[in-house]
Amino acid sequence: MNSSDTALTVRGLGKHFGGVTALDGVDLAVRRAEAVAVIGPNGAGKSTLLKLIAGVHRQDSGTIHLGDRRLDRLPPHRITRLGVALAHQVPRPFHGLTVRDNVRIGAMAAGPPMRGPELADLLALCQLDTKADRPADSLRVLDLKRLEVARALATRPQVLMLDEVAAGLVGRELDEAIDLIRRVHGLGTTVILVEHIERVVRELVDRVLVLNWGRPIAEGTPAEIALDEEVRAVYLGDGGSSGGGAPAANPRDDSQDMKVVEQDASASAVPHGTDGDVLILDNVSSGYGDMLALRDFSLRVAPGQIVTVLGANGAGKSTLCGTLVGTVGSRTGRITAFGRDITRLPVHERARLGIAYCQEGRRVFGDLTVAENLRLGAPLSLPRGEVGTRMERVHTVFPVLAERAGQRAGTMSGGQQQMLAVGRALMADPAVLICDEISLGLAPVAIDALYQALAEINAQGVAILLVEQNVKRALGICDHGVVLSRGRVSYRGGPEGLLDDADLDAAYFGAPASDTSVPTTVTAAATTASGSPARTTGEPS
């Protein structure tokens, strides 16, 4: 491509964080005034790509050019001055400063100071002109997003990179955000968009790059990407077991009712002498700052049950987990565990009640040995002998943890670390195990082993709340499924109600379930990628 019409060229970009490959051989050429979207599931490397371009991180291999100028050896402020700006998903304005001053400070980074009229134009473009003298702290979500974009634009960028700026917006707010980006693009700014919300991508860009585990897997127009089978597979999981051996590869027979919200416990053993439900969430809303990630959510988990919560990125799944274990505070509603109200209980006390949590990203203590990690899962007051007994039980489920007992956890493979995280959670002898994305980033054979272990754990009477992006896997093991879409429930019932592709699409992406014409359905499914339902309200059908 001729450099005169190329704004930004990325060649063979690679980046590792420790042993994790975040980006591997990514090429991208963006023409002047073009709008390009980068999409992909969690951990695909989208944000890493933007951060490498902005100079926040350094690549391990490859080059980045702005026109003919090489960027990848320059410090971030030089890159900003050359005309590359990055707007973040979570706006971080300077608190205590007015909106105008926040934008003006952005302008200071870019050479000649922005004079009054230019600043006024920029504020008007971002529809902040009427709020220019208000303190940034007083802004609501949409205006904070506008301010984030305005601050990025104040550096007079040739290339504007937007990292999920539409995240957390709903309804009219989303329309407004799309309009803003369209206006900015209309002024001739090159736009690179990382986005989960399908509508934003479809309405704004001509070209989409799809990443998965740091590698480009598809590139094309939004319509072409929508028809790409590989992209669809990436978003909906690998489609079941690879080796076949998993015992729970088929949905259980004991969950026939589509609306079995309060279906009877299928458990044979009821641990901890609880009667009634293990966990009850009653109209719980929670989120971060001004954004509600979970809205009026209700759920019951019966003893010994496996409940799966599905949904695309940003649907509110991890917020749900955080709300349950107490790392995210709930705004409204009530959470009950084993008949006790735990809505205001601190994190460690909830854990001691028998709620074990495997966080997304494993979160093992890398500097500690495997055995030390496991022991930490047991209460400190537990006698040594009992700790040993529990470790043996974990070792029978995950023999590799016995072989690696003395090894530092950080040096194990991803699959082994995930096994350690699950094993560590089991050391608490929990009544319920919450697993957040335990198949993320693992090879199918490792996922087989984990799901087999989950079935064994469940057979011992432990209820499991399984939060997954890997739809087919989760549906293969669960008694009851809930699909979240932008913080609200879009499906609730037995797993068999989601096995059909059209039904799954409807719950996941909001495509009309009755519409069976293939192109339409697939388009709705795959372009949404990890995105939004066509119905912005996302109410359960």
Place this chain on the structure above:
Amino acid sequence: MSLDVLAAGILAGGLYALIGLGISLVFGVLGLMNLAHGELVIGGAYLASLLVVDAGWDPLVALPLAMAAMALIAYPLQRYLLTPLLRGSKSAPLVATFGLSLLAQALFQAAFGTHPKALPAAYADTGLSVLGVRVQTVYVIAFGLTVLLCAATHLALTRTRAGSAVRAASADPDTAAVLGIDVNRVYAVTFAGAAALAAAGGVLTGVAQSFTPSSGLPLLLTGFAVMALAGIGSVGGVLAAGVALGVLQSVSVGLFGGGWRDVVVYLAFFLVLAVRPQGLFRKAHAG
């Protein structure tokens, strides 16, 4: 350069390490720069003086009591004052420890006066000969105790479940809480442990030299220098850094005279921060 100078440096370095260990522990686990650490040291010396000067005890007998007493004072300070502040911002607890430092100095002054005090002991001024090298007895005792306390701290952190809980809370407090570890309590226990180590350092300092209510500051700065040299997270590194600093100081005094004592310490401090911010005895973190 005589071996005497070298030996004196090594032994004095033991005391530096003991003071640096508490600072390093609190910073490593809580992420808190405890500006009142010098007063924890001097507080230990004053507490011991109640038993040694007024009741005639041997300082080494008073030492474990002073350690326990400082730990009991420190625990609620962390649990009910500093930990709630840690939730807010990074600077609030830092400022609070500075306030505590001033408050403690005022308390020392009110209770004990401004006159220099010392902890009298039979071995305070005697010397002994080891392999033909003359050393002060008190520094030999201090060095031995330091090695013992460092080893005990190291074993407690690496060989016990409570120790792994401390390391877990240090590495990832959120995950530790999810596992049922009461992170606030871990913080308070760590702070109390650091205060006990400080008190031990205070008693030994009090035997070796005299102290006043304002003696804490130079001790704090020496402790910071030790931590900077050692880096965070290695008890052995702290011991090595203390000894290195002691030798450096002793050698420079021997070469340039007593006026250069502190200059050399702070030069080493800044050089290490500039060249190897992760410390001399710690591998650079990947990523």
